[in-house]
Amino acid sequence: MRTVIVAAMLLGIAGAVKAEAAPQDEGAFVFRRICNIQPGRNDAARTLARDMDDLVQRNYPGAEMTVQTGRWMTGAQNIERPVDQILFSERHADPGMRRDFSEILMGDDEFRALQRELAGVIDFVSCTETRFRERPR
Numbered sequence: 823m824r825t826v827i828v829a830a831m832l833l834g835i836a837g838a839v840k841a842e843a844a845p846q847d848e849g850a851f852v853f854r855r856i857c858n859i860q861p862g863r864n865d866a867a868r869t870l871a872r873d874m875d876d877l878v879q880r881n882y883p884g885a886e887m888t889v890q891t892g893r894w895m896t897g898a899q900n901i902e903r904p905v906d907q908i909l910f911s912e913r914h915a916d917p918g919m920r921r922d923f924s925e926i927l928m929g930d931d932e933f934r935a936l937q938r939e940l941a942g943v944i945d946f947v948s949c950t951e952t953r954f955r956e957r958p959r
Contacts, residue, residue, distance in 0.1 A: 849956035850886075850913050853920055856896050857947035859906045867891050867908050867943045874936050881930065885923060886913035908944055914955070917924040 859867045871889040878887045888911045893904050914920045927933045 839897075844939075849958045850915055851917055851920065851947075851954075852954055852956055853912045853914070854952045855910045856894050856907050856952075857910075857944040857946065858899070858924075859891065859908055860943055861905075861943055863889070863943045864906050866939075867906070867927050870936060870939055870943060871908055877932055879938065882926070887911065887923075896948075907939075 868891050871891050874889040875887075878885050887907065890911075891906060891908050893899070894909065895901070896907070898916055899905065899907070912920060912923070914923065
């Protein structure tokens, strides 16, 4: 009986309080893609990740793109038999800037060559993509 009374009181209080979302500052858009590395290709993946990072930092110093290797829990990751993965991460002020940056990269012969090398290193079927908006700093 006491449980019913407490539940009724909580429902009454919840109904009396009108919840309004407070406006929040907008954070940057973050795009991440994680892919499993093919068995035996860890060294090649680490080298390509470093080369991709170097290329972006050298040719596009204002860009916020990183590539790293490690292990993350994704739908393609099995906790019983984890595999190494590669994470591509970009941060942009808005989705349009990401599209523009992607077009620029697709016009970069050196970047495209690195992408072709990745084809023999990662399992594209395992790739998972996450998009989210950062909490403002």
